[in-house]
Amino acid sequence: MTTRPFTVADVMTRKVVAVRPGAEFKEIVAAMERWKVTAVPVVEGEGHVLGVVSEADLLLKEEFHDHRLGLVEQARRLDDTAKAGSRRAENLMTSPAVTTAPDASLPRAARLMAAHRVKRLPVVDARGTIQGIVSRSDLLKVFLRPDEELADDVLLEVVEPLFTPSRHGVDVQVEGGVVTLSGRVRDTSLIPLAARLAQAVEGVVDVRCELTADAEA
Structure with a gap:
């Protein structure tokens, strides 16, 4: 029984699969496959979150593999084409990362995910150090x-x-x-x-x- 609202800390996954800025493309893909995740935070130092590499970021390389863009589309998708030509986490990641705090409410975390169209959020403390990760499925745990x-x-x-x-x-x-x-x-x-x-x-x-x-x- 609880007399307080659930927070992100109550449902988040504390064991986080993360990569360093210099992680190579294939290394990132392998980590996602091994741990069955769709995105990984990019961290430096003692766990400071720099950004997130998602499947969507990685799939740009496949999308542009044999596809030539017109000048207008090139101008419109400069960031995407840059990622498609990159192979290290620091160039592939979406930055700054959309994060949440351990004491954030579950509705707030859900609204953040919806607003930014992401499936998971790194959970960071006041210093920006990663504490865990919360996914859509984690937010649904309360219904169990x-x-x-x-x-x-x-x-x-x-x-x-x-x-x-x-x-x-x-x-x-x-x-x-x-x-x-x-x-x-x-x-x-x-x-x-x-x-x-x-x-x-x-x-x-x-x-x-x-x-x-x-x-x-």
Whole structure:
């Protein structure tokens, strides 16, 4: 059970596959294949993140392998053509890297991924040193939380604070991550708030609110 929002640190992968700026093209491809990842951070020193090399960066070499560009397209895709002609991580990487902090919320990390159209984010501390990596699949881990744990959180974080005088009249059931709130409450103005707060509990898929007014109130 948790009484605080999940952060990136809770779900990130701490063992990171990374390469140095001087890593060669084939070395990077081999690392991705061996560790079954689609991108690798490029780090220097004690783990300072310089950028990220993704499959998309590497595939430019194949895209331009036998394709001659017109002058207009060359001008429009200068960065891509430069990467296609490169063979070291420092020239292949996308820089600066889009990163996140260990204490960032999961929704914030998800928005970063969507905004920058990336599948994973290096997780760095205040000095820019890599601490882990978080992927789309990592962000989905919260939806694997047991139903019993979700029910406990909804009771603790929603029902008890809002309906203390009548909490014994509120029932919480969770099945497949879907929360059902049922029973009678004295203050019906709190019902919409209860539904929103229950939906905000990490790992909740949906909320069915069947709360009604207590006729004896």
